[in-house]
Amino acid sequence: MRILGLDLGTKTGWAYASTPTVIESGVEVFDRSHDESPGMRFHRFSSWLARFLDEVGPDVVISERAHLRGFAATQLALGFATRVQEQAALRKIEVAAPVHSAALKKWLTGGAKVIGRRATKDDVIDTVCSRWKIVDSEDEADAIAVLMWAMHHLGGGAP
Numbered sequence: 001m002r003i004l005g006l007d008l009g010t011k012t013g014w015a016y017a018s019t020p021t022v023i024e025s026g027v028e029v030f031d032r033s034h035d036e037s038p039g040m041r042f043h044r045f046s047s048w049l050a051r052f053l054d055e056v057g058p059d060v061v062i063s064e065r066a067h068l069r070g071f072a073a074t075q076l077a078l079g080f081a082t083r084v085q086e087q088a089a090l091r092k093i094e095v096a097a098p099v100h101s102a103a104l105k106k107w108l109t110g111g112a113k114v115i116g117r118r119a120t121k122d123d124v125i126d127t128v129c130s131r132w133k134i135v136d137s138e139d140e141a142d143a144i145a146v147l148m149w150a151m152h153h154l155g156g157g158a159p
Contacts, residue, residue, distance in 0.1 A: 001155050004058040005147030008066065008080040009073075012045070013143030016056055017151065023132055025147075027139045041076070046083045053091055061088050062150045064142055065098035099149050107152070108145050 007013035015025035028048055030041045053061075061084055066077035081098070088095045105119040108127050121138045128141040132148065135141045 001060060002056070002058045003147055003150045003154065004053075004056060004061045005143045005145075005150055006061065006063040006084065007139050007142035007146060008063050008077055008084070009139065010041075010076065011137065011139045012080065013137070013139035013141070014052070015140070015143040015147040016058060017147065023144060023147070025133065025135065025140050025144050027137055027143075042079050042083065045080055046087065049083060049087045050090075053087055053093060058093060060094045060096050060150065060154060062096040062146055062154075063098050064104060064146050065100045067101070096150060096154060099146060104142075104145055104149055107149055 003016060005015045010030055012028045012030065013025070014028065015023055018024050028045075030045050030048075032038060032041045063081065063084060066074070066081055068074045069077075085095050105124060109119045109123050121141075124145055125135065125138055125141040128135055128144045128148075132144055135144065
C-alpha cells in the first residue's frame with residue numbers, strides 16, 4: 001500500500017515511502033504575499049497537491065488532525081484538509097481519518113510522556129531522525145511520523 005503522509009499548514013510537510021525502505025519527504029511553503037488574495041494560497045495548495053498526487057499515485061492519504069488555533073490558522077488547516085479530500089476523491093484515492101497529534105506523539109515516543117514530561121516537537125524530530133531519516137524541519141518530521149503511524153496502523157509496517 002502506497003501511503004502519503006501530510007502535515008498541513010503554511011509549511012506543509014509531506015512524506016511517502018517510494019519503496020519499503022526509502023522515504024521521500026519535504027516541505028512545500030504556501031505563504032501569502034502582501035498583495036494577493038487570501039484565496040490564492042488555497043489555489044496554490046490545490047494545484048500543488050493535484051500535481052503531487054498524480055506524480056506519486058498513493059493508495060491512501062493521511063494527515064495530522066487540524067487543531068483549532070485561532071481564526072486564520074484554523075481556516076487554513078481546514079481549507080487545506082478539504083482540498084485533500086477533494087483532490088483525493090477526484091483520483092479515487094482513499095483519505096484515512098486524520099491522526100491526533102497526541103496519539104501520534106504517544107505512538108512515536110513510546111508513551112504519553114518522555115522522562116516525566118510531555119513529548120515535544122524536539123522529541124518528534126529526534127525520534128524521526130534516529131529511526132528513519134534526517135529532516136530539515138518539524139513539518140517534515142511530522143509528515144514522516146504521520147506516514148510511519150499510517151504504515152504501522154493501516155498496513156505495510158514501518159521500515
